[in-house]
Amino acid sequence: MTQTPAPRGTGLPHPTREGADVEFERTVPAATERLHRRSRDRIRALDVLFEADAKQLDVLDVLDERLRRTAAQSPLPQTARELVELYAPHAEDIDEDLATHSRDWPLHRMPAVDRALLRLGSAEVLYGGDDTGRGAIIGEYIKIAEVLSTDDSPRFVNGLLQRLVDIRGLS
Template identity: 70%
Template sequence: MPESRRDQKDPGLPLPTREGAEVAFERTVPARADRLHSRTKERIRALDVLFEADARRAPVLEVLAERRRHTAAQTPLPARAQELVELYASRAEEVDEQLETYTRDWPLRRMPAVDRAILRLGAAEVLFVTEPGERGAVIGEYTKIAEALSTDDSPRFVNGLLQRLVDLQGLLG
């Protein structure tokens, strides 16, 4: 490859070995947090509490009480985030049982911790507080959160499992 052409295209990464192959390098930029909806930010703050409780193996409400007193973020924990954490905590056993029942060969303990927190909070919200007509939007929010915070496979997994819970609740309840 001529040196002048290489200097223009090469960001210092290995180029393909096939002769004549062109590679377009994309510059990735993290998503801007100011573009997130306030509801999404509140859900993420609630997820932080569930994630921390899981990581510390501490009761969720104990971690929530600590976050109310002293938060690691620059702003206090929003009231809606606190309500979501309390919702999960009040129904934790039922939510976890639902998730364990409808995940095929994938128990909660084997899931990535971030996915576990997303699914717990998402399941609590769609099963116990969201109106039937709004469930799709809430599932979409949790899917976008999984896309931003977890693995490449997580959004599809989160979406599928939350949708399965909603579908089965409609059949059973």
């Protein structure tokens, strides 16, 4: 595959055509040191959802691959695995809920990071049996959006997750 040169200083190649595979020379980690361990575990679960979405693979297949061989220096935490397993059986329902209630933002037009955040966050607030309050969970996803996504993403993630909780009468 031929690649166009990346802008000077990024070290990241760009695909020559839409949908082309890209092999990255290196990754640039997000500044996650200010996040709690649970938030970092959520980010590791987000990585699995993001990869499955990007490669158009089943999320459990990607999870199995990550459990066998990880791209990170440390194994996938148990909490991250549990979050992916919580999301997987509800994936279709979650996508339908997000598409229905995102008001003028079809899933395919959302930034991929936001899509993964919303999918995992929806699974946790709608289907998780965690003792942590739903507001605290939404707050964690807002913090993650601040670190990983655009300036507008935290507000968007907050609004959509809260809307789903309110519609289900879970608040």
